[in-house]
Amino acid sequence: xxxxxxxxxxxxxxxxxxxxxxxxxxxxxxxxxxxxxxxxxxxxxxxxxxxxxxxxxxxxxxxxxxxxxxxxxxxxxxxxxxxxxxxxxxxxxxxxxxxxxxxxxxxxxxxxxxxxxxxxxxxxxxxxxxxxxxxxxxxxxxxxxxxxxxxxxxxxxxxxxxxxxxxx
Numbered sequence: 001x002x003x004x005x006x007x008x009x010x011x012x013x014x015x016x017x018x019x020x021x022x023x024x025x026x027x028x029x030x031x032x033x034x035x036x037x038x039x040x041x042x043x044x045x046x047x048x049x050x051x052x053x054x055x056x057x058x059x060x061x062x063x064x065x066x067x068x069x070x071x072x073x074x075x076x077x078x079x080x081x082x083x084x085x086x087x088x089x090x091x092x093x094x095x096x097x098x099x100x101x102x103x104x105x106x107x108x109x110x111x112x113x114x115x116x117x118x119x120x121x122x123x124x125x126x127x128x129x130x131x132x133x134x135x136x137x138x139x140x141x142x143x144x145x146x147x148x149x150x151x152x153x154x155x156x157x158x159x160x161x162x163x164x165x166x167x168x
Contacts, residue, residue, distance in 0.1 A: 023091075073088055
C-alpha cells in the first residue's frame, strides 16, 4: 500500500515505515503529525484518485528529528566584467517516519451505471414551446443542445435549420 500525499507544499510517494525528508515542520521531535491531503491511494492494486484530495484518507507520521540538508553553493559570474558572487545555502529539513496510511471513508470513484433513458415523443404543443424557447437562446447554448442531440457539423447549419432539427 502506498499513497501520494502533499506535505508542506510538496508531493511525496510514501509507504508504511518509510523515512522521508520534508521541509521543516513546526512541531517538536517525537510528536505525531497527520496529513489529510492524500491525492492518490493504492491498496492492493485498487487505485483511488482524489479530486483533488481523497475525503477521509489520512497519513500519520512521527517526527524523528530536525536537521539541515547538504550545503548548496550558488556561484554567479559574469565573464570579462570582474563580477563574481559566491553564496551557500543549507535547507532546513525534518525527518519523518510514516506510521500508517488510513483509507477509511475514502470515496472511490466508481463508474455509475446509468439506467436507459426513455425518450418521449413530443406533442404538437411541446414542439411549439421548444421552438419558442430555442429562439431565445444564444448560439453557444444552441451548439450545446445540438451536441446533446447528436447533431454533428453544426457550424454548417443555420439557426433556423438547427431549431427545426432539434424540434423533430
